[in-house]
Amino acid sequence: MSKYVLLYKGFERFWHWMQALLIIFLAFSGFEIHGFYSFLGFQEAVLYHNIAAYSLIVLTVFAIFWHLTTGEYKQYIPTFKNIKAQLDFYLLGIFRNAPHPTKKTLLSKLNPLQRLTYFGLKVVLIPATIFSGLLYIFYRYPGIYGIEAINIGSLKIIAIAHTACAFMLVAFLIGHVYLTTTGEKITTNLKAMLTGYEELEEEVEEEKNGNQ
Amino acid sequence: MRNIFLGLAFGAIVFVVIIGVLKNREVEKPLLLELKEKYTGRKDIxxxxxxxxxxxxxxxxxxxxxxxxxxxxxxxxxxxxxxxxxxxxxxxxxxxxxxxxxxxxxxSINNFxxxxxxxxxxxxxxxxxxxxxxxxxxxxxxxxxxxxxxxxxxxxxxxxxxxxxxxxxxxxxxxxxxxxxxxxxxxxxxxxxxGGGGNNVKHGDLEMAQFSPDKSVDIHMAVEGVNLQCVDCHITTNHNISGKLYSLCSMNRERVTCEQCHTETPHKENIINEHTLKVSCQACHIPVYAKVNSTKIYWDWSTAGKLKNGEPYVEKDELGNHKYMSIKGSFVWGKNLKPDYIWFNGSASHYLMGEQIENPSVPLVLNPLFGSYRDGDSKIIPVKIHTARQPYDPVNKTVIIPKLYDPNKGSGAFWKDFDWVKASEIGMKENGLPFSGKVDFIETRMYWPINHMVSSAKQSVQCVECHTRKGSRLANLTDFYIPGRDFSKIVDYGGTLMILFTLLGVFGHGGGRIIAFYKRRGKQK
Known part of the structure; x- marks a missing residue:
């Protein structure tokens, strides 16, 4: 028995897709600033990169608020239980059409590998990117008595850290997009993130409810 | 009742904000406009x-x-x-x-x-x-x-x-x-x-075209523009004229600055104002110098003294500039030049008469300008670098001051008799310096800060002219990080490799799944 469940709520989907758009645009404009290619023009790339960066920060603040108030942050607490089974699935089982080793439920919609990855993304990589980005912007800033500078010897460390973060985010993005195809059907996960609904097995749902 | 109060209060706030916004616009006239009004069409009373x-x-x-x-x-x-x-x-x-x-x-000693x-x-x-x-x-x-x-x-x-x-x-x-x-x-x-014996020879940014230039040559001196006279910026009190050039001066004092009219943060965009901590105004606003006539960039004294039929002669290049003069040697000229860029904190040193040269095999800088990225007082400034090969005494290791001019032949002056040893002997003696009797030539450099021939804002140096991997105007200033120009090899190569491996993993894994899928379908059949 299975039924359609609202797995991803309205805000969650809005946040996810906005974040996706912003990060893709930030990577695109950011690597232009880094000197890889010339498309928007350096000045324009910097301008739009900064606007997108501020938008991402605002979005992130809202997302943190939403996660804390709804308790959804618990979804991301890493667990090492079943991690081997999940790894085995991706490395072997998936080729043999084996079933997913962990069941997706409303209260635990992420598998152990996802938990670990997203935890790293949200607690380490995105904060590091935003923090180095803020330093990049406010390394020089207009003060009351003219332009002032923070007490850091050189932009070099900040810029290199920010670039390293960007590379990791792009690598994550590629892996992430590919892994959306590993649901029940190729488009299952994508559809769920678009519509919010996914077909989940009901008994597990009841079991969970029973436990509460 | 409450709603009426709230409505009134809201209306009042909106009204105050509108008034505030409009009033600000009236008061804050752009500085540039103010300056233009102040200086345009002045009459000499x-x-x-x-x-x-x-x-x-x-x-x-x-x-x-x-x-x-x-x-x-x-x-x-x-x-x-x-x-x-x-x-x-x-x-x-x-x-x-x-x-x-x-x-x-x-x-002082120069290399002209x-x-x-x-x-x-x-x-x-x-x-x-x-x-x-x-x-x-x-x-x-x-x-x-x-x-x-x-x-x-x-x-x-x-x-x-x-x-x-x-x-x-x-x-x-x-x-x-x-x-x-x-x-x-x-x-x-x-x-x-x-200066230097002809138009624009020395400075590169000061020449006869500036007697009555148009805006494309010098936005400040342009006759149809604000028509500034030299003393408008070089403010003079008691015949002490402010502003001096580091070809002769050493100390960071009595300088003329752009900021004295334009303030330190004249741009609308903060990000450009933030540059002013490390970049001088001139660096962006004088994209090229020697805009109308050429300036000398290389002077080789060692070829001087050749004669045709016993007479000195002159050769000109296609622009009409002296390519060779028997009295002075060979020259290279440049027109519409992009400046070189250096760090400068406002103080300089000078090679002094009679000073021993430590290492004659490297070019001797006659006026080293001090500065570096780490030095909080330094900014990037545009300069003209004038290189020369000029006479020096290889025994005493000093730059030679030759006797060049005398009205009479046979006096020993180089410009009349073309004898380096004799001219050096007389010149050094007149300056009270020892001379070994040997004349060699040493490569020297002088740094001439470029301060005039400011272009319009539209023509100023664009972001990408420095923030670029190839051909950055600041390619020679390597003691700091410029976004767009610099990168960490480890991060860039490592990052690219990581992305390639990710793609490889994705395609490998995806390919495997496709193969597995068709194999399974084959078995089911």
């Missing part, structure tokens, strides 16, 4: 009409007579002049590592015509004195101050060539004396545009 003074109404024979009449009213001014570097050809300077010295045209002492008869044409004594020295007393060269407003005053600063004696001194006033571009330009 004279406070004194010198033609009404009886003592200037006479037939002057000698320029000294004019000076005497000037000083009869301006009776304390001579003291100011006699303290000035324009008259003394030296200033008190402090140089790090060398202490306090008196340095100026009198005793090298040095003035011994050659005053030719060089002192640009001295604000009226001539030399019988020994060929400049006369530095009150009677021999040349007031007219700076204050003539008729544009007729002229110094005689090779007369040590004397004016042409046939001038109408009476008319000039009756038409004196604040110095104009023409007064400053007759010397400062022709």
């Amino acid at each position: 004279k406070k004194v009409d010198h033609s009404k003074f009886e003592n200037l109404n006479k037939n002057f024979k000698e320029p000294q007579e004019v000076t005497k009449e000037c000083e009869s009213c301006h009776n304390l001014t001579a003291q100011e002049i006699m303290k000035s570097n324009h008259f003394n050809w030296e200033r008190e300077e402090y140089i790090k590592g060398k202490g306090i010295i008196y340095l100026g045209k009198k005793n 015509c090298i040095a003035s002492h011994g050659n005053e008869k030719s060089c002192a044409k640009c001295h604000v004195g009226l001539g030399l004594d019988e020994n060929g020295n400049m006369v530095l007393d009150a009677e021999n101050i040349d007031c007219m060269v700076c204050h003539d407003n008729t544009e007729t005053y002229m110094k005689a060539p090779e007369r040590g600063g004397e004016p042409v004696k046939t001038l109408n001194f009476e008319k000039i004396a009756q038409n004196v006033g604040n110095p104009k571009r023409s007064n400053c330009g007759v010397c400062h545009f022709y």
Whole structure:
């Protein structure tokens, strides 16, 4: 028995897709600033990169608020239980059409590998990117008595850290997009993130409810 | 009732905000507009009409007579002049590592015509004195101050060539004396545009096109624009003229800055204002110099002295610039040049007469400008670098000051007799320096900061001209990180590799799944 469940709520989907758009645009404009290619023009790339960066920060603040108030942050607490089974699935089982080793439920919609990855993304990589980005912007800033500078010897460390973060985010993005195809059907996960609904097995749902 | 109050309160807030916004717009006129209004179409209002003074109404024979009449009213001014570097050809300077010295045209060494002492008869044409004594020295007393060269407003005053600063004696001194006033571009330009023996030879950003330039040459001096005169920026108090160039000066004082009119943060965009901590205004706003006529960028003295049929000769390049002169050697000129860029904190050093050169195999910088990224006072400035090969004494390891000019053949002056050893012997002796009898040539460099020929904002250097991997204008300044130009090899190669591996993983894994899928379907059949 299975039924359609609202797995991803309205805000969650809005946040996810906005974040996706912003990060893709930030990577695109950011690597232009880094000197890889010339498309928007350096000045324009910097301008739009900064606007997108501020938008991402605002979005992130809202997302943190939403996660804390709804308790959804618990979804991301890493667990090492079943991690081997999940790894085995991706490395072997998936080729043999084996079933997913962990069941997706409303209260635990992420598998152990996802938990670990997203935890790293949200607690380490995105904060590091935003923090180095803020330093990049406010390394020089207009003060009351003219332009002032923070007490850091050189932009070099900040810029290199920010670039390293960007590379990791792009690598994550590629892996992430590919892994959306590993649901029940190729488009299952994508559809769920678009519509919010996914077909989940009901008994597990009841079991969970029973436990509460 | 409550709603009415709330509505009123809201309306009031909106009203106040609108008034506030509109009022701000009225008050804050852009600074640039204010400056334009202040300077455009100014009329020279004279406070004194010198033609009404009886003592200037006479037939002057000698320029000294004019000076005497000037000083009869301006009776304390001579003291100011006699303290000035324009008259003394030296200033008190402090140089790090060398202490306090008196340095100026009198005793400095450059890599154009090298040095003035011994050659005053030719060089002192640009001295604000009226001539030399019988020994060929400049006369530095009150009677021999040349007031007219700076204050003539008729544009007729002229110094005689090779007369040590004397004016042409046939001038109408009476008319000039009756038409004196604040110095104009023409007064400053007759010397400062022709330094080094010809138009634009030395500076590169000061030349005769600036007597009446258009906006594309110099946005500040443009006749159809704000038409600034030199002294509008080079503010002068008691004949002490602010602003000086580091070809002769060492200390960070009495400088003329863009900021004195434009403030330190003149841009609308903060991100550009933030650049002003490390980048001078000139670096972006003077994208090219020598816009109209060429400037000298290389001077090779070692080829000088070739003669055709026993006579010195001159060769010109396709632009009409001297390519070779028997008296001076070979030259390379440049036009519409992109400046070089260096860090500069406002203080400089100088190679001094007689100083021993530590390592003659590397180019000797005659005026090293101090600065670096780490130094909080340093900014990036544009410079013209003038390179030369000039005579030096390989035994004593000193730069040679040759005797160049003398009116007579057989005097030993290089420009008449073309003998390096003889000219060096006389020149060094006149300057009280030892000479071994050997002449070699050493490569030297001079840094000439570029401050004039400012372009319009639209034509200023664009972001991408520095923020780029290839051909950055700042390619030579490698002691700091520039976004777009610099990168960490480890992060860039490592990051690219990581992305490639991710893609490889994705395609490998995805491919495996596709193969597995078709295999399974085959078995099911």
